[in-house]
Amino acid sequence: MKKAIALCVLAIAILASVPAQAPVVPGLGSKKITINLWTHEDPNRSVIEKKYIAEFMAANPNITVNYNTYPSNRIFEALTTAFAGKQGPEIFNVSIGNAVSFIDNGRVAPVDYKALGLKGPADLEAMYLPGMLKAVERDGDFYGLPLEITNMCLYVNRKMLKEAGIDPDKDYPKTWEDLISLSEKIVKREGQIITRRGFDFRYDAYTNLFIPMVEQLGGEYVSKDGKKAIIGDEAWLKALQWMKELGPAGKNLGSPTYTAARTAFDKNDNTVAMSFSGLYQEARMKASNPDFYNSKDWMVVPFPQWKDSKKKVTANYSAHYYMVNAQSDKLAQQASWVLVGWMLSHGEEYLDKVAIIQPTKKLIESPIYKSMPYSDVFAKDFENANIVYVGKASARLSTLLSETIQNVMVGGVDPKVALEKLRKSAQEALDSAD
Amino acid sequence: MMGDRRNPLEEKRNRWGWFFVAPGIVFFSAFSLYPILYAIWTSFHNKKLLSLKPPKFIGLQNWISVLSSQDFWNSVRASAVFCIGVFIPVFLGSLLFALLISSRKKGKRFYQMALYSPAILSSVVTASVWLLIFDPRGLANQFLNTLLGTAGVDHKWLADPVMVQLSTILVYVWKQVGYYTILFGTGIGKIPSSVVEASMIDGANSWQRLTRITLPLLRPTMALVSVMIFISSLKTFSTQYLFNQHGAPLAPINVLTLNIYRTALSDQNLGKASVMSLFLFFILLVLSWLQVKAGGQGEELE
Numbered sequence: 001m002k003k004a005i006a007l008c009v010l011a012i013a014i015l016a017s018v019p020a021q022a023p024v025v026p027g028l029g030s031k032k033i034t035i036n037l038w039t040h041e042d043p044n045r046s047v048i049e050k051k052y053i054a055e056f057m058a059a060n061p062n063i064t065v066n067y068n069t070y071p072s073n074r075i076f077e078a079l080t081t082a083f084a085g086k087q088g089p090e091i092f093n094v095s096i097g098n099a100v101s102f103i104d105n106g107r108v109a110p111v112d113y114k115a116l117g118l119k120g121p122a123d124l125e126a127m128y129l130p131g132m133l134k135a136v137e138r139d140g141d142f143y144g145l146p147l148e149i150t151n152m153c154l155y156v157n158r159k160m161l162k163e164a165g166i167d168p169d170k171d172y173p174k175t176w177e178d179l180i181s182l183s184e185k186i187v188k189r190e191g192q193i194i195t196r197r198g199f200d201f202r203y204d205a206y207t208n209l210f211i212p213m214v215e216q217l218g219g220e221y222v223s224k225d226g227k228k229a230i231i232g233d234e235a236w237l238k239a240l241q242w243m244k245e246l247g248p249a250g251k252n253l254g255s256p257t258y259t260a261a262r263t264a265f266d267k268n269d270n271t272v273a274m275s276f277s278g279l280y281q282e283a284r285m286k287a288s289n290p291d292f293y294n295s296k297d298w299m300v301v302p303f304p305q306w307k308d309s310k311k312k313v314t315a316n317y318s319a320h321y322y323m324v325n326a327q328s329d330k331l332a333q334q335a336s337w338v339l340v341g342w343m344l345s346h347g348e349e350y351l352d353k354v355a356i357i358q359p360t361k362k363l364i365e366s367p368i369y370k371s372m373p374y375s376d377v378f379a380k381d382f383e384n385a386n387i388v389y390v391g392k393a394s395a396r397l398s399t400l401l402s403e404t405i406q407n408v409m410v411g412g413v414d415p416k417v418a419l420e421k422l423r424k425s426a427q428e429a430l431d432s433a434d
Numbered sequence: 435m436m437g438d439r440r441n442p443l444e445e446k447r448n449r450w451g452w453f454f455v456a457p458g459i460v461f462f463s464a465f466s467l468y469p470i471l472y473a474i475w476t477s478f479h480n481k482k483l484l485s486l487k488p489p490k491f492i493g494l495q496n497w498i499s500v501l502s503s504q505d506f507w508n509s510v511r512a513s514a515v516f517c518i519g520v521f522i523p524v525f526l527g528s529l530l531f532a533l534l535i536s537s538r539k540k541g542k543r544f545y546q547m548a549l550y551s552p553a554i555l556s557s558v559v560t561a562s563v564w565l566l567i568f569d570p571r572g573l574a575n576q577f578l579n580t581l582l583g584t585a586g587v588d589h590k591w592l593a594d595p596v597m598v599q600l601s602t603i604l605v606y607v608w609k610q611v612g613y614y615t616i617l618f619g620t621g622i623g624k625i626p627s628s629v630v631e632a633s634m635i636d637g638a639n640s641w642q643r644l645t646r647i648t649l650p651l652l653r654p655t656m657a658l659v660s661v662m663i664f665i666s667s668l669k670t671f672s673t674q675y676l677f678n679q680h681g682a683p684l685a686p687i688n689v690l691t692l693n694i695y696r697t698a699l700s701d702q703n704l705g706k707a708s709v710m711s712l713f714l715f716f717i718l719l720v721l722s723w724l725q726v727k728a729g730g731q732g733e734e735l736e
Contacts, residue, residue, distance in 0.1 A: 258570060
């Protein structure tokens with residue numbers, strides 16, 4: 001009996017390890033199709049996506065898929081240039097703030113529900129957590145499938161805090177004021193040059209991290225009706241002043257001209273004690289520094305609030321959706337949706353290997369999600385999170401915001417002057433967006 | 435009347451002339467003339483980069499908006515500061531190096547090659563290398579602090595509004611000085627040796643030969659090099675772009691080319707980007723005309 005059970009278990013294990021067959025694109029016949037896929041760089045993700053593509057190509061020998069990656073801060077420009085020249089890839093992904101202009105300018109094809117084996121939009125929506133497809137919904141149709149939803153929390157190097165005489169379990173930073181005061185305790189400098197940072201900001205994610213700082217104090221980036229920019233001067237000035245204090249023009253605790261804090265954090269080389277990132281950083285840490293990942297020397301804590309916050313707001317979450325080029329051949333569009341559906345059907349592997357979250361109900365309830373270190377911290381913060389601003393001028397507004405903060409932080413511009421300039425330019429951007 | 439008759443041989447030659455210049459004309463029309471005409475057309479239209487709708491004619495709106503924008507005039511300022519900041523060290527540095535190299539009997543090629551080598555690096559690679567140098571813990575701070583005896587001072591090469599402009603100028607000078615050294619070297623090489631020898635027989639010393647013979651005869655090359663420096667420095671882009679991507683404040687280094695790029699790609703407003711491009715084009719046109727004139731002057735003198 002025992003032998004029979006053992007054989008059954010073995011058979012199940014073997015069956016489970018056999019990869020599911022990639023889908024065959026219907027109606028392809030002998031036609032040859034080339035699909036170009038452009039996505040932002042993520043070494044861990046590239047590995048598994050290339051594997052899915054190889055399986056897809058094996059099941060569809062007439063389809064060639066070219067997989068290209070771009071640095072995340074360059075992909076928008078690469079895509080814009082390519083689309084303007086009518087050379088856009090068949091499949092692409094870009095952060096939602098930047099994706100809006102592609103959708104609203106008719107560059108993105110609606111999801112081919114049939115190609116995904118679904119009856120219609122309602123079936124698709126039912127697979128995801130509420131609201132997760134709202135940003136890509138137009139007139140009842142959806143224009144993308146979520147590759148990842150990212151909210152950010154604070155990664156803390158426990159060992160460095162302890163060495164600075166801070167109890168990481170009790171005295172970890174809970175407020176923005178704490179972040180500055182703890183940084184002052186940890187920071188080391190040679191003269192004015194910082195050799196060890198207590199905390200440094202994530203300078204490529206102002207819409208995720210800085211806007212909630214303003215919102216916690218009652219300010220707004222764009223009004224609810226989308227017509228007015230930069231509301232609540234007091235809140236904006238306090239948040240800008242905090243950034244100034246952090247930078248070289250203030251208490252000299254960090255600066256965008258140093259190595260990105262999250263990269264330095266993973267190295268655990270005593271250069272950065274705290275940095276913001278998403279759950280995906282765990283996979284990067286695991287790949288680049290497994291000893292540190294497996295140690296108990298790091299932890300993740302919730303997004304800080306102000307001491308006098310008016311409301312609890314956590315880091316805005318950003319989203320990346322896989323989209324299909326509406327100008328590509330119809331058959332290529334269909335094949336592209338089949339491929340996207342195939343890749344994204346591996347949500348658990350994306351989470352396990354890349355630590356990125358597809359917001360499907362199935363994944364959030366899965367044991368693997370619950371077993372990820374600190375996934376509960378990310379999940380709890382997510383309850384109070386909003387999506388980053390998504391509007392017709394979102395790309396322009398994001399650029400203006402970066403300029404403003406960098407001018408205040410390192411350019412020595414007075415926050416009041418910078419805020420006035422931002423208000424004027426942001427309002428112009430909103431007014432001229434059609 | 436006989437004089438009006440065309441020489442058949444000349445006519446045949448002219449036909450061949452057209453044949454030989456045709457590829458150049460086609461190339462110029464497709465890659466220069468057409469974009470220029472298209473930019474003029476776009477500057478009067480509400481053209482968005484990703485829009486599939488036909489652009490609307492909006493008259494002078496783009497021109498008024500750009501020419502009344504502080505951002506644009508800041509870019510004109512940034513470009514002007516960069517050009518002037520670059521001109522003096524590149525011009526004097528390359529002239530000095532060319533004079534030093536030409537005065538040497540041995541190793542001319544080696545020195546020319548060593549000076550020219552940064553010019554063959556791509557601008558992106560150059561900017562990336564200098565980003566490391568300008569890192570607060572990088573070589574630039576270490577070097578300057580050792581030189582000035584100011585240990586631990588962060589000179590904020592990428593952070594301070596003035597320093598970041600100086601940093602972009604420094605990178606450009608380092609990259610370009612070798613190229614102009616070669617041009618000056620060629621100019622010096624073209625000075626007839628008979629003139630130099632005659633001056634030596636007349637008893638002129640080195641300083642007199644430099645100030646009375648070399649520099650005056652080098653004037654056409656100087657004019658040409660000056661215009662070339664201005665033209666190429668107005669087209670600077672990669673260093674400013676990469677520095678800004680790595681946290682440097684935008685306003686001090688938002689040169690015209692960078693503003694055009696951001697307006698077209700980030701703001702997706704091709705109309706306004708075209709206005710700025712045409713503004714830059716007219717400046718370059720005037721400088722190119724001066725360059726041609728300077729070149730012609732050189733030929734006349736030769």
